[in-house]
Amino acid sequence: MIKNLDQAYKLGLYDPSHERDNCGVGLIATKNKVATREVVTKAVDALKAIWHRGAVDADGKTGDGAGLMIEIPQLFFKEHARDTGHEP
Numbered sequence: 001m002i003k004n005l006d007q008a009y010k011l012g013l014y015d016p017s018h019e020r021d022n023c024g025v026g027l028i029a030t031k032n033k034v035a036t037r038e039v040v041t042k043a044v045d046a047l048k049a050i051w052h053r054g055a056v057d058a059d060g061k062t063g064d065g066a067g068l069m070i071e072i073p074q075l076f077f078k079e080h081a082r083d084t085g086h087e088p
Helices: 005-010 037-049 074-083
Strands: none
């Protein structure tokens, strides 16, 4: 088991020259564990506020991988997958 970065570096699994600074991470959540559209809307607004990470690359057409991570309930996902002709 790899226990630290020095050990990973010696095994060729980590190279500090590949490290880059990030502009940050945002977190939008509720404290009451109730899913609401407001949370997603606020997360989209937060992503748009940092347009340089808002999934727009320098050419204005392609993305850079920025986005939202949301939980989709399995029953909801499966129902809508079937509605579109897919078998989950």
